[in-house]
Every structure is written in structure tokens, then in C-alpha cells.
Amino acid sequence: MKMTKTLVFRPERCLMCLSCVLACELKAVGMEDPRDLDPNSTRKAPRRLSMALAGGTPWPQRCRHCAQAPCEEACISGSIVRDEASSTVRHSPETCVGCGTCRLVCPFNAIFRDESGDCMTKCNLCPDDVVPRCVCACQTGALTLSSGDRQAQEKKRSYAREMIGGRGNG
Amino acid sequence: MAMFQGGYAGRFLYVDLTNGSLQVKPLERDFALKYVGGRGFSARILYDGLRPGADPLSPENLIVFAAGPLSGTPLPSASRLVVAAKSPMTGGIGDASSGGYFAPEMKYAGFDAISVTGRSPKPVYLWIDDGKAQLRPAAHLWGKRIHATSVALKAEIGDEDIHICAIGPGGENLVRYACIVTDEEGVGARTGMGAVMGSKNLKAVVVRGSQDVRIADPDRFQEVIDAYRKTLEGEAWTETLRRLGTPNLVAHRQKLGIWGARNFQQATIAEWERISGEAFRESYLVKAMGCMGCMVRCRRYSALPDGPAETLYMKGPEYETINALGAKPYIIDPAFILQAHYLCDEYGIDEHGAASAISMAMELYERGILKKGDTDGEELVFGNGEAFLRLIDKIVYRKGFGDLLAEGTRVMGRRLHAEPYAIHIKGQEVDASDPRSLVTRALTFGVATRGSCHLRGFPYIDEFIKPEEGLKYFGTAAVSDTKALEGKGKLVAWSEDWITIANLMGLCIFAWYRSRTFSMLIHRGLDLVREAYTAATGLSMTGENLLRCGERAYNLEKLFNLREGMGRESDYPPARFFDEPMPDGPGKGAHLDRADYEVLLNDYYRARGWDPATGRPTPEKLKELELATS
Amino acid sequence: MAKQRVGYFEDRQDPEAQCSRCRMCELICAFYHHRVGNPRRARIRVVALGKGADIPVSCLNCEDAPCMTVCPTGALQRKEADGMVLVNEDVCIGCSMCVSVCPAGAVTLDPVDGTASKCDLCGGEPRCVAYCPAKVLRLTDADLISRKRMRTYARSLVHTEEGKPGEDRK
Numbered sequence: 006m007k008m009t010k011t012l013v014f015r016p017e018r019c020l021m022c023l024s025c026v027l028a029c030e031l032k033a034v035g036m037e038d039p040r041d042l043d044p045n046s047t048r049k050a051p052r053r054l055s056m057a058l059a060g061g062t063p064w065p066q067r068c069r070h071c072a073q074a075p076c077e078e079a080c081i082s083g084s085i086v087r088d089e090a091s092s093t094v095r096h097s098p099e100t101c102v103g104c105g106t107c108r109l110v111c112p113f114n115a116i117f118r119d120e121s122g123d124c125m126t127k128c129n130l131c132p133d134d135v136v137p138r139c140v141c142a143c144q145t146g147a148l149t150l151s152s153g154d155r156q157a158q159e160k161k162r163s164y165a166r167e168m169i170g171g172r173g174n175g
Numbered sequence: 176m177a178m179f180q181g182g183y184a185g186r187f188l189y190v191d192l193t194n195g196s197l198q199v200k201p202l203e204r205d206f207a208l209k210y211v212g213g214r215g216f217s218a219r220i221l222y223d224g225l226r227p228g229a230d231p232l233s234p235e236n237l238i239v240f241a242a243g244p245l246s247g248t249p250l251p252s253a254s255r256l257v258v259a260a261k262s263p264m265t266g267g268i269g270d271a272s273s274g275g276y277f278a279p280e281m282k283y284a285g286f287d288a289i290s291v292t293g294r295s296p297k298p299v300y301l302w303i304d305d306g307k308a309q310l311r312p313a314a315h316l317w318g319k320r321i322h323a324t325s326v327a328l329k330a331e332i333g334d335e336d337i338h339i340c341a342i343g344p345g346g347e348n349l350v351r352y353a354c355i356v357t358d359e360e361g362v363g364a365r366t367g368m369g370a371v372m373g374s375k376n377l378k379a380v381v382v383r384g385s386q387d388v389r390i391a392d393p394d395r396f397q398e399v400i401d402a403y404r405k406t407l408e409g410e411a412w413t414e415t416l417r418r419l420g421t422p423n424l425v426a427h428r429q430k431l432g433i434w435g436a437r438n439f440q441q442a443t444i445a446e447w448e449r450i451s452g453e454a455f456r457e458s459y460l461v462k463a464m465g466c467m468g469c470m471v472r473c474r475r476y477s478a479l480p481d482g483p484a485e486t487l488y489m490k491g492p493e494y495e496t497i498n499a500l501g502a503k504p505y506i507i508d509p510a511f512i513l514q515a516h517y518l519c520d521e522y523g524i525d526e527h528g529a530a531s532a533i534s535m536a537m538e539l540y541e542r543g544i545l546k547k548g549d550t551d552g553e554e555l556v557f558g559n560g561e562a563f564l565r566l567i568d569k570i571v572y573r574k575g576f577g578d579l580l581a582e583g584t585r586v587m588g589r590r591l592h593a594e595p596y597a598i599h600i601k602g603q604e605v606d607a608s609d610p611r612s613l614v615t616r617a618l619t620f621g622v623a624t625r626g627s628c629h630l631r632g633f634p635y636i637d638e639f640i641k642p643e644e645g646l647k648y649f650g651t652a653a654v655s656d657t658k659a660l661e662g663k664g665k666l667v668a669w670s671e672d673w674i675t676i677a678n679l680m681g682l683c684i685f686a687w688y689r690s691r692t693f694s695m696l697i698h699r700g701l702d703l704v705r706e707a708y709t710a711a712t713g714l715s716m717t718g719e720n721l722l723r724c725g726e727r728a729y730n731l732e733k734l735f736n737l738r739e740g741m742g743r744e745s746d747y748p749p750a751r752f753f754d755e756p757m758p759d760g761p762g763k764g765a766h767l768d769r770a771d772y773e774v775l776l777n778d779y780y781r782a783r784g785w786d787p788a789t790g791r792p793t794p795e796k797l798k799e800l801e802l803a804t805s
Numbered sequence: 806m807a808k809q810r811v812g813y814f815e816d817r818q819d820p821e822a823q824c825s826r827c828r829m830c831e832l833i834c835a836f837y838h839h840r841v842g843n844p845r846r847a848r849i850r851v852v853a854l855g856k857g858a859d860i861p862v863s864c865l866n867c868e869d870a871p872c873m874t875v876c877p878t879g880a881l882q883r884k885e886a887d888g889m890v891l892v893n894e895d896v897c898i899g900c901s902m903c904v905s906v907c908p909a910g911a912v913t914l915d916p917v918d919g920t921a922s923k924c925d926l927c928g929g930e931p932r933c934v935a936y937c938p939a940k941v942l943r944l945t946d947a948d949l950i951s952r953k954r955m956r957t958y959a960r961s962l963v964h965t966e967e968g969k970p971g972e973d974r975k
Contacts, residue, residue: 013905071899075898154845156904157910157913158335160907161911164908164909165858165862166854283845385916389842390836390842393840400833456820462820462825469938470827471938476857488855
């Protein structure tokens with residue numbers, strides 16, 4: 006069994022600078038440098054990643070790559086498949102028919118139509134990049150790539166530290 | 176379709192550090208049934224993979240990290256790792272055993288054993304993450320002590336929950352008795368395995384895994400867990416271990432008068448209570464700790480004040496720590512013992528190796544054989560703790576007199592023409608106790624395949640076995656008489672095969688292979704272990720077959736040693752034990768008798784089915800054990 | 806009635822009544838639930854903080870459980886009003902929202918099943934409690950924990966040295 010690869014978000018480190026959102030959008034339109042964006046363009050790139058405020062706390066809205074993804078189950082063309090090796094739910098634009106059923110069943114509103122309107126799009130966790138663009142862009146370490154139970158383990162550590170009042174036996 | 180229903184991961188990893196290749200090979204079912212795991216796997220791999228005469232510190236040597244079929248299962252105390260190679264101390268089979276969490280995690284990472292050969296051109300560490308192995312640069316770790324290595328690795332990998340088997344500067348500098356350390360605590364101390372890793376430029380093996388260790392028959396396995404737990408209820412031995420750890424043996428050594436104090440020149444220690452289990456518990460113990468799944472929890476965790484504001488925390492001490500660092504150099508000071516222990520573990524050198532070398536030097540100094548000019552100006556008398564601490568540093572970094580001390584007592588004996596003062600067997604220092612007054616121990620230490628070892632067999636059986644049990648299992652009631660010679664050969668041979676089972680399975684000897692009741696030895700060590708093996712793996716196993724597997728591994732080790740030219744002459748305790756009577760205590764005047772030892776050794780060889788003249792397993796015995804030797 | 810959880814009770818004065826990091830709780834938990842050896846599938850994990858501080862951490866059974874609140878499918882529910890929060894594996898989609906919000910890191914995604922994994926009190930007789938060799942794990946609740954802490958604190962006020970007044974009131 007593999008250790009899953011997951012995006013981990015630490016809200017206490019997030020400045021809401023939206024660099025992650027920008028990086029994801031640039032990738033979507035095939036650009037590297039934001040200065041190449043045409044301010045007069047009417048192109049509307051779908052937001053595969055957006056930042057929201059949930060009760061005052063920053064929260065990244067994106068595909069969560071569910072282990073038992075409802076979108077995979079719902080897809081009529083077999084274009085959404087969970088890849089265990091990368092622990093991601095991958096959407097293949099080539100075979101997608103744009104029915105939009107996945108968008109309806111996704112609890113996180115993470116799937117959108119692309120520019121053409123004929124195809125869906127969502128976070129694929131940048132399979133052709135070593136590190137997802139949003140993680141690269143984050144300057145504070147609020148968005149990181151983790152694996153397995155590391156996120157839970159870290160929280161157990163902080164909780165345990167608090168439970169002993171920051172003491173050890175020393 | 177998996178090869179095994181459970182227990183085994185079913186995979187071996189072969190690493191060649193010279194060319195950086197990593198190969199995974201399946202564990203074959205027949206191989207598993209014959210060699211079981213742990214020392215069985217390593218004995219076979221080493222015998223097949225090495226040619227006689229290979230230099231243990233050369234790229235030719237193989238080092239094997241072996242878990243057992245029960246490692247990683249929920250069976251209590253299935254925590255032990257075997258690390259084996261050709262030993263730089265003895266030139267024969269070497270192995271060290273470490274408790275803790277490494278062997279189970281190796282199984283979760285998907286491997287039953289890892290075999291490493293060659294030498295890496297640059298320092299590396301082996302990283303195994305859920306079935307995937309990788310060699311990573313370790314130049315930035317080279318030179319770091321054990322704790323610093325662990326901190327750096329955890330930061331680099333970005334995870335606290337990794338498990339590490341590392342060497343310190345001792346291993347890097349090829350101190351002959353350098354050790355391996357798992358997770359900063361579990362020392363695989365003896366036979367110089369750390370030096371072998373150092374000679375390969377292998378700084379550490381790091382594992383992490385989330386794979387299941389499957390159990391073929393979970394309901395039956397649960398029954399074994401509960402049956403084992405029941406055996407601990409009210410058992411004096413395990414309760415003492417929990418309370419005092421292995422240091423409980425200090426009182427025992429004093430009572431029988433079997434200390435090897437002052438380099439085996441003194442058998443009792445008047446101020447023994449200063450360094451007893453009670454003393455350490457009273458003044459330094461933080462808490463009892465346990466290896467993976469252990470319900471005994473004999474590990475100690477101690478705190479030593481280090482100046483007015485600092486505290487040093489450390490695992491330990493063990494009894495052997497007190498024996499090595501207290502009794503041998505005659506420094507009867509618990510704070511010193513902890514200080515020296517801390518350093519030895521951080522540097523990664525065997526306490527007995529260092530202490531035996533320094534204590535031998537102390538005796539030579541007191542006898543005028545060594546002078547201040549030889550000892551870098553140290554007044555090297557017994558009791559000189561400050562000199563001892565300075566010399567540890569020099570040993571690790573091979574400075575001045577430390578360079579010779581780092582070679583160990585056998586080499587020191589040769590170079591200084593002082594062999595009578597080197598207390599070793601096959602090149603490994605005598606630990607545990609002075610066997611001059613207890614012949615069964617003497618035989619056990621003498622014949623142990625890895626050099627002097629008190630854990631290769633279980634000689635203490637003759638201290639508690641009942642005459643009728645002796646008759647039943649060993650053909651004579653005389654085995655219950657500690658002074659008698661009759662039947663002791665068979666007793667030692669049986670106890671070796673029996674205890675080897677622990678090292679095959681990955682089980683802790685203290686939790687599974689210790690008791691003061693012979694029937695408990697059979698119940699736990701054979702009956703319950705057999706049940707556990709079958710319930711875990713789905714493979715059938717009898718008690719007799721278990722002993723046979725232990726015997727097989729042991730014979731293979733003996734063949735290895737014979738092939739290296741270690742014959743009958745290597746199975747003897749050192750001359751001091753024959754020629755010099757015990758100077759004091761309840762055993763005063765006792766010494767080993769040469770004629771008696773011949774009787775014992777012949778009896779042992781006969782019981783083992785070995786040629787009495789050479790100790791070589793006969794063709795009939797090899798056939799019986801299905802050992803192809805090519 | 807306060808909701809039950811498995812709690813860690815150590816006695817600093819007794820070297821044998823503290824967590825010894827034997828991890829038998831982890832082993833027996835994973836074995837009970839999945840019939841395998843695999844501590845990463847355990848719902849209780851021992852956190853090693855160094856200097857002799859080893860703390861077993863498992864679900865706190867929060868009164869206002871964030872995991873339940875955030876679950877998009879209703880997979881996390883209590884069966885009784887005061888019961889433990891339980892995972893309905895048939896409904897869980899493995900989105901790991903619960904993993905993200907649990908303050909103690911007590912919920913993980915099972916590496917084999919891909920569904921949320923958390924303490925379920927073994928249906929009422931927690932195995933970790935039964936098998937802990939130090940006997941430092943107990944079925945308890947938040948009220949009991951705070952009462953014990955108050956008692957320990959009160960004792961420390963009364964009891965100063967051995968043989969002094971108040972010692973017999975412990």
C-alpha cells in the first residue's frame with residue numbers, strides 16, 4: 006500500500022495573497038509569466054483553485070482527490086479515474102464529453118467547464134510537474150505537499166505538546 | 176497471488192553500494208521454511224555470499240539487516256532486528272541484535288531482509304519508503320553523532336515517524352568494536368557491525384512503511400497473544416525486569432561473586448550497592464520503557480544532571496553498561512557510568528569493547544607493562560574515570576593511544592605481547608560475568624559462534640531445572656547440579672538451538688526466552704512460538720522443527736567459522752580463567768580445569784553431531800539438517 | 806452525561822505508570838479493526854516528544870465535533886446522543902475534510918481502505934485500554950479528566966514532603 010500524496014493547508018500561515026490562485030490560472034492558460042496576460046482579453050479561465058473565507062478562516066477551495074470520488078462514479082465517459090500511485094483523481098479532457106454530471110455530484114464545487122464550454126476541468130495536482138504550481142507559489146508554507154498520515158501526525162504532536170503544558174520530564 | 180498468507184513480507188532487498196544497484200527478489204517459500212528469518216536468513220546469505228579470507232572491512236563483506244516472520248505482527252515483544260556480517264573482531268560470523276521499532280517498520284516498508292555489499296564511493300544512506308528503495312547522499316551527515324544524525328534525517332525527509340539504523344563517528348572511523356544504533360536508543364552492540372557499515376560508507380538505513388503485515392489466522396493469533404499475556408501474570412522475573420531493568424542483575428552478580436571487575440582480577444565489588452538496580456532507579460530513573468509491543472518494558476530511561484541547568488536524557492543503563500563501564504575499569508560511580516554510557520551510544524561504540532580495551536590497559540599500566548609514555552601521559556590506573564572519558568574520545572577519533580585501544584583487546588594483546596591480559600574469546604571480549612565458578616557458563620561463552628556471548632545459549636538452566644526434568648530432556652538428572660559436568664554439553668547445545676529460535680523469529684529473548692521455570696521455557700519458547708508462527712504465516716511448524724531450524728542456523732554459522740579457519744582451538748575461554756583462581760568472594764579459588772573443559776567440549780561436540788577433534792559438523796549431521804554446503 | 810473517550814492518565818511519581826512507548830495500543834487497535842499488523846491503521850498513536858514525554862493520542866469525542874460538521878456526506882455520526890462519533894464507511898467518500906479539521910489529528914484516512922479512520926471505542930470495550938501494559942489508558946470523559954486534574958492539583962497544595970501533614974489524605 007502506498008503513502009498518499011496530499012495537499013496540506015495550514016490556515017495560520019495563509020496571508021490570502023492569492024499567489025496560489027494566480028499560479029493555477031496561469032497554468033490553465035498555458036502561461037508562465039503574469040506579465041504576459043493581456044488586460045484587454047475577455048478570456049475567462051475557470052478557477053480550479055480559489056480561496057474563500059470560512060467563518061473568518063482562509064480555506065482553499067479545490068478538488069480534494071477523494072479516495073472514493075463521487076465524480077469518478079458519476080462520470081459517464083470514464084474520463085475521471087483515481088490514480089493510486091499519485092493518490093489523485095485525474096480528469097482526462099480527451100475523452101470528456103462535457104455532460105457536467107461530475108460537477109453536480111461534487112460536494113466541493115471543484116469541477117467547472119473550461120473555456121470552450123464543451124469540456125470539464127478540475128485540479129489534477131499538476132501530474133507533469135514535480136511539485137504542483139500552487140505549492141511552488143506559496144511563499145509562507147501554507148500550502149504544502151504531504152503524504153500519508155503526516156498531517157494528522159503533526160496535529161497529534163501539537164495536541165500532545167499542549168496536553169503536557171509544553172513540559173517534558175525536563 | 177501472494178507467496179505467503181501472512182507474517183512474511185515476501186521480499187528481500189539486495190544493495191550493491193559499489194555500483195549503486197538496488198534489486199528486489201522474492202523470498203521463496205522453501206527458503207522461509209528452512210531458515211525462518213533473522214539469523215537464519217543472515218547465516219545463509221553470508222555463507223553463500225562470502226569467500227573465506229575476505230577482509231571484513233573491505234567492499235567484499237556483506238551486511239544483512241534481517242527481521243523475522245513475527246516482526247511487525249501484534250505479538251508482544253516481536254521487536255528485534257538482527258544485523259549480521261563477517262565480524263572485524265573475530266573474522267568469523269558476527270551479528271548484533273537491537274530492540275525498538277526498526278524491524279517491525281522494515282516489514283511495514285515491505286521487506287523481510289536487506290543485504291548490502293560493496294562500498295559506496297561517497298557516504299550514503301539507504302532510504303526505504305513503502306517498498307521503494309533509494310541511495311541518498313550522506314556526506315552532510317558524515318561526522319555527526321547519533322542524535323544529530325537522527326535530527327538531520329527527520330528534517331530532511333520531513334517526517335518524525337521514520338525509523339533509523341545508524342552509525343556514529345565510531346563506525347565511520349572503523350573502531351573495531353563500533354556498533355549500530357536504532358532510533359537513538361537500541362544499540363546492536365557487539366561484533367563490530369558499525370565498523371562494517373562505516374567501511375562501506377553507509378551512514379544509515381532509514382525505513383518507513385504503511386503496508387500491512389498480514390495474519391493468516393487472526394482468531395488463533397489473538398489466542399496466542401492472550402496466552403502469552405497470561406504467562407506474565409505474577410512472574411517474578413518479568414516483574415523484576417520491569418522494576419529495575421537488566422540492572423537487577425547487579426545484586427545477583429555480587430551474591431554469586433562473579434564480577435569481571437578490574438579486567439577479571441576481582442570477583443566482588445564492596446560498594447556494589449552504589450551501582451545496583453535500586454540505586455539507579457532511586458536517583459536516575461525517569462520511567463520504564465518498552466520496545467515494540469512489549470508488555471515487560473525492561474528498557475530504562477534515565478536523566479543525568481549535566482551541570483547546574485542541563486539534563487542529559489538517555490536510554491539505559493543496562494546491566495552490561497554497569498558491568499562494562501563500572502566493574503571492568505573499577506569506577507563504582509553511577510554518574511560516571513551514565514556519562515560514559517551516553518558518550519558510547521552517541522559515538523556508536525560498544526561499551527564492552529571500549530571498557531575492555533581501557534581496562535586491559537589499566538591492568539598493564541598497574542603492572543608496569545605500559546608506562547605514561549605509552550598512554551599519552553595518562554595515569555591509567557583502575558578507577559580513573561577522567562582518563563577513561565578522555566580515552567573514549569581518543570578511541571572514537573583514533574588519536575594517540577586511542578588508535579591502539581580502538582583495535583580491541585585481541586590486537587592489543589598481540590601488539591603489546593600481552594596476550595594473557597586480553598580477556599576475549601575468538602576476539603570478542605568476555606561480558607556478562609566471570610565463569611570461573613560456573614562451568615556451564617564457561618562452555619556457553621567458549622563455543623558461541625560470534626565470540627564470547629552469554630546470549631547464544633542459556634546456561635543458567637542448570638541453576639533451576641529439576642532433576643526429573645533433566646532426566647526427561649537431557650537424559651540425566653546431573654544437569655540440575657551446577658558443578659557437574661555430565662550432560663552439560665547436551666544442555667548447552669539444546670539451549671543454543673532453543674534460543675536461536677528467538678533470533679529467527681524477531682522475538683525478544685528477555686520477554687520470550689527467559690524464566691526460572693523449565694516448563695515455562697518450553698511453553699513460551701516452543702509451544703506458543705510455534706502457535707504464533709503458524710497463526711501468522713499459515714505454515715505448519717512443530718516444536719521439534721523449530722529446534723531443528725535453530726540448529727540449522729547455528730550449524731551454518733559454525734561452518735562459516737570453520738571455513739575461516741576457526742577450529743576447535745577457538746572454542747576455549749581465555750587462559751586467565753584456567754590458570755588464575757578467582758581471587759575473592761563466594762567463588763574464591765575457583766578456576767576452570769583444562770581436563771574438565773576437554774570433557775565438556777567433547778560432550779558438546781558429540782551432542783551436536785560434530786567431529787570431536789575438529790568440531791566440524793559430520794556429513795550425517797549436515798544431511799539431517801538438509802544443509803547444502805557446496 | 807459527558808461523552809466518552811480513551812484518556813491517558815500518567816503518574817509522574819511512578820516510573821511504571823507512564824506511557825512506555827511500547828505502542829501495544831497501536832498494534833492491538835489495528836489488529837482488532839483490520840486483523841493485521843500495521844500501526845498506521847491504528848486509531849490511537851503514541852506521540853514521542855522527547856525527554857521522556859510519550860503521549861498516546863486518539864479521538865477526543867468533541868461535544869461539537871468539527872469532523873461531523875464539515876463532513877459533506879454525513880458519514881460521521883453518533884448513534885446515540887452521547888455516543889462516540891462513528892464513521893459510516895459505506896457513505897464516506899474519503900475527501901479528508903475531517904482529517905483537515907480535527908484539532909487533535911485523531912482522524913486519518915486509512916491507507917488501505919481510503920475511508921476516514923478514527924477511534925470507535927471498539928463498541929464499548931476499548932482494546933487499547935485492555936492491553937496497555939502500563940495501564941495508563943482509561944475509558945473516561947472530559948469531566949472525569951478535569952476532576953482528576955483538580956484532585957492532583959489540590960493534592961499538590963496539601964502534600965509538601967513525605968511524612969508531613971496531609972500525606973495521609975492522598
